[in-house]
Amino acid sequence: MKVTVDAVEVEVEEGTTMLEAARAAGRYVPTLCFDERMAPFGACRVCMVGVEGNDAPLASCTTPCSDGQQIHTDDETARRIATATVELVLSELPAEPEEHTELAEVARALEVGEPRWQGVQHEPKHDARHPYLAFQHELCISCGRCVRACDEVQGAFALTATGRGFHSNVTAGLDSGFTDSTCVTCGACADTCPTDAITEHLLLDLVGDPAKDGGPQ
Amino acid sequence: MSHNLIEMLRARERDGEPTAMSILKDAVRDHGEVTDDDRRRAAERSGLPEATVYGISSFYDDLTEPRGHRHVAACNGTACWAANAGDYVGDLGERLGLKPGERSEDGEVSYGTVYCLGFCHSGPAFRDGEVVDAGEGALARVAGGAAVQAEEPEGRSVLDEPVLLRPGDWSGLTHALESMSPEELLEEVKEANLRGRGGAGFPAGKKWEFARNTDSPDGKAIVVNGDEGDPGSYIDKHLMERNPDLLIEGMALAGYAVGAERGLVLVRSEYPLSMPALRAAVERAREAGHLGEDIHGSGFDFDIDIEEGAGSYVVGEETALLGSLMGLRGTVSARPPFPAQRGWHGKPTVVNNVETLCNVPFIASNGAEAYSALSPGVTPGTKLVCLNERFRNPGLHEVRFGTTVREICEDLGGGLVDDREISAVQIGGPLGGILPAKLLDTPLDFDELADVGCMVGHGSILAFDDQTDMRALATHLLEFGAEESCGKCFPCRIGLQRAHEMSARPELIDRGRLEELLETLELGSLCAHGGGMPAPIRSLIEHFPSELGLTNGDGPDQPDLGAEGDRRPEEKAQAGPQQPAEDGA
Numbered sequence: 001m002k003v004t005v006d007a008v009e010v011e012v013e014e015g016t017t018m019l020e021a022a023r024a025a026g027r028y029v030p031t032l033c034f035d036e037r038m039a040p041f042g043a044c045r046v047c048m049v050g051v052e053g054n055d056a057p058l059a060s061c062t063t064p065c066s067d068g069q070q071i072h073t074d075d076e077t078a079r080r081i082a083t084a085t086v087e088l089v090l091s092e093l094p095a096e097p098e099e100h101t102e103l104a105e106v107a108r109a110l111e112v113g114e115p116r117w118q119g120v121q122h123e124p125k126h127d128a129r130h131p132y133l134a135f136q137h138e139l140c141i142s143c144g145r146c147v148r149a150c151d152e153v154q155g156a157f158a159l160t161a162t163g164r165g166f167h168s169n170v171t172a173g174l175d176s177g178f179t180d181s182t183c184v185t186c187g188a189c190a191d192t193c194p195t196d197a198i199t200e201h202l203l204l205d206l207v208g209d210p211a212k213d214g215g216p217q
Numbered sequence: 218m219s220h221n222l223i224e225m226l227r228a229r230e231r232d233g234e235p236t237a238m239s240i241l242k243d244a245v246r247d248h249g250e251v252t253d254d255d256r257r258r259a260a261e262r263s264g265l266p267e268a269t270v271y272g273i274s275s276f277y278d279d280l281t282e283p284r285g286h287r288h289v290a291a292c293n294g295t296a297c298w299a300a301n302a303g304d305y306v307g308d309l310g311e312r313l314g315l316k317p318g319e320r321s322e323d324g325e326v327s328y329g330t331v332y333c334l335g336f337c338h339s340g341p342a343f344r345d346g347e348v349v350d351a352g353e354g355a356l357a358r359v360a361g362g363a364a365v366q367a368e369e370p371e372g373r374s375v376l377d378e379p380v381l382l383r384p385g386d387w388s389g390l391t392h393a394l395e396s397m398s399p400e401e402l403l404e405e406v407k408e409a410n411l412r413g414r415g416g417a418g419f420p421a422g423k424k425w426e427f428a429r430n431t432d433s434p435d436g437k438a439i440v441v442n443g444d445e446g447d448p449g450s451y452i453d454k455h456l457m458e459r460n461p462d463l464l465i466e467g468m469a470l471a472g473y474a475v476g477a478e479r480g481l482v483l484v485r486s487e488y489p490l491s492m493p494a495l496r497a498a499v500e501r502a503r504e505a506g507h508l509g510e511d512i513h514g515s516g517f518d519f520d521i522d523i524e525e526g527a528g529s530y531v532v533g534e535e536t537a538l539l540g541s542l543m544g545l546r547g548t549v550s551a552r553p554p555f556p557a558q559r560g561w562h563g564k565p566t567v568v569n570n571v572e573t574l575c576n577v578p579f580i581a582s583n584g585a586e587a588y589s590a591l592s593p594g595v596t597p598g599t600k601l602v603c604l605n606e607r608f609r610n611p612g613l614h615e616v617r618f619g620t621t622v623r624e625i626c627e628d629l630g631g632g633l634v635d636d637r638e639i640s641a642v643q644i645g646g647p648l649g650g651i652l653p654a655k656l657l658d659t660p661l662d663f664d665e666l667a668d669v670g671c672m673v674g675h676g677s678i679l680a681f682d683d684q685t686d687m688r689a690l691a692t693h694l695l696e697f698g699a700e701e702s703c704g705k706c707f708p709c710r711i712g713l714q715r716a717h718e719m720s721a722r723p724e725l726i727d728r729g730r731l732e733e734l735l736e737t738l739e740l741g742s743l744c745a746h747g748g749g750m751p752a753p754i755r756s757l758i759e760h761f762p763s764e765l766g767l768t769n770g771d772g773p774d775q776p777d778l779g780a781e782g783d784r785r786p787e788e789k790a791q792a793g794p795q796q797p798a799e800d801g802a
Contacts, residue, residue, distance in 0.1 A: 056740050160272030165710060173268050182268070198711070
């Protein structure tokens with residue numbers, strides 16, 4: 001079947017998502033929880049697009065295309081929702097994201113400014129007990145990419161989402177750190193993390209001495 | 218929802234092991250908290266990874282707060298809040314010497330809050346163990362360790378022959394098995410245009426057809442959403458406890474029409490009497506041959522399990538409900554796949570609300586035409602509504618669609634106690650809009666309520682009297698929204714937290730900023746929780762702008778343009794005592 005993305009017509013197979021169609025058409029759609037190695041998750045709501053005939057924008061990563069659809073990646077409402085959502089994400093972090101992170105890239109692409117909604121932020125909590133992998137829990141935005149990488153890519157099931165609502169986060173094993181878990185040190189979690197909440201130590205070394213952060217706080 | 222985790226559970230299904238969540242619940246019952254040993258044991262028995270079990274144990278209220286031998290909880294639901302009972306959460310905590318979430322040092326007593334015990338007719342309500350006490354003197358009785366089970370009103374129907382408040386007698390199932398094919402029953406339910414009673418109003422027949430038409434090598438399931446978490450609603454509670462046979466009959470009929478052999482009910486743990494009532498009814502039905510194999514010689518097999526939840530509002534959303542029923546975290550999943558394609562243990566699954574299924578025996582016995590005739594010219598069938606403690610005659614009523622909200626409030630409810638005036642009513646739960654007194658002539662029906670920013674929802678009619686502080690109400694609702702967000706999608710996870718903070722601060726609220734946040738929630742959220750929580754706030758902005766304390770950036774917004782019944786806070790202060798804002802839990 002055929003769909004049109006911003007006036008570019010693309011031929012897609014049944015079950016293709018709008019995000020895949022947009023990328024096939026060479027259009028940019030910002031994402032935070034999406035990683036093409038894993039099944040779409042639909043959590044970040046940053047990949048919103050406008051679809052003709054639909055009043056409200058749709059999350060492109062989880063919405064399958066139908067034949068003849070006209071998709072707009074530059075839909076005004078979709079962009080407004082995506083931008084506001086990234087703004088909310090920045091408001092929960094105690095520090096601005098490092099420039100090289102995917103979160104910072106998306107914020108730049110959407111030209112997100114100072115968050116208009118301010119309030120409590122995540123408390124710093126570091127875990128550097130593992131020789132190679134480290135958590136900076138306050139940078140976690142609960143996109144679920146690390147948990148899914150560990151499940152779907154590596155099959156190690158060492159990670160889980162924790163808590164509920166604003167207090168959601170991620171941890172390894174029985175909240176006992178990577179070492180005391182089924183982690184196989186593959187690094188898939190650090191590789192996919194869009195905020196540096198999980199990093200390989202080498203990178204962390206550049207920003208500070210992990211030994212000083214000690215164990216869990 | 219993780220495909221791999223579901224496959225792990227599916228592989229264990231035949232072993233009949235309890236879910237990880239129920240093993241953790243047993244641990245709390247046994248020794249008051251979840252330990253790492255409990256988590257390891259739950260992982261081993263359920264076949265789930267340890268990390269996954271840790272995630273489950275950190276999600277549910279019943280698993281995260283320490284429990285004493287005696288656990289006391291104060292209802293923080295909106296009906297209890299609206300009862301003008303002052304700071305009853307703090308007062309009871311003081312009497313117990315505990316703050317919400319705490320346990321005494323000797324491990325004897327613990328204290329918490331809970332969003333709705335379903336005693337909205339006589340709040341504020343308190344739970345002490347399995348006993349729920351409510352209304353006048355309840356706080357003192359509970360504090361003194363002498364709680365008495367509160368009485369509950371009988372349901373009343375405006376119909377001579379009630380549809381939902383008649384005891385289930387299995388005549389619908391007997392009739393269907395004798396004289397209707399599954400396809401004919403499905404057609405009848407579609408023809409009856411039975412709309413879901415849990416909030417979304419989706420046609421039940423379409424859902425059934427979707428599941429019926431999905432091929433499955435290992436069966437299908439009918440799941441009942443007994444997680445009536447909407448504060449203010451005690452309709453499903455009434456049906457599950459007083460009329461469980463009708464619900465079970467409706468499930469069996471759904472199973473027959475869909476081609477499912479398995480039925481499951483997830484009952485919320487906040488209703489201690491619901492699970493025993495349902496289990497007893499299932500046992501009776503098995504003994505009478507209404508459930509089991511080859512029911513009444515028809516060749517149709519169907520049986521039912523009753524499971525208990527662990528405290529989470531969003532588990533009332535169907536994908537979260539399925540996660541919880543499998544013992545996993547109760548977070549929402551993006552659709553597709555829809556439950557009808559891939560639901561409980563990966564099988565095609567119909568998720569229906571309790572009241573929805575209670576309509577089915579009537580349709581099976583009497584047909585779609587008779588069903589449509591119940592509410593002439595409007596949505597077919599009848600609706601249960603329930604009224605809160607503010608009414609002179611609070612209780613549960615079966616009404617025809619199209620009845621006006623005023624008729625329900627005045628003729629059935631008898632107006633408010635102490636001759637107070639209704640300032641507004643919230644219909645259908647926390648995701649429903651708030652109808653100001655001037656719009657009470659709106660008919661109770663899907664489209665008519667939608668036109669004024671409201672919804673039928675669960676059917677609760679929760680009145681706020683003229684003493685209610687609308688800003689405090691906004692804060693109360695948004696606190697509920699933020700606390701109960703499952704945390705999956707970003708707009709809801711962060712947006713409801715920020716909206717609550719805006720309302721809880723003592724300053725004026727920037728209207729433009731609030732409205733942009735509400736739009737982000739409405740259009741960005743993954744499910745109806747984040748999408749629906751703005752509805753009552755939008756109503757308050759529209760009908761009570763002065764009282765809400767809005768600013769347009771340059772100063773108070775529309776200070777003299779408030780809607781009818783809207784007053785500035787200083788005027789309100791002269792009218793009577795204020796409802797203190799809750800900051801417990």
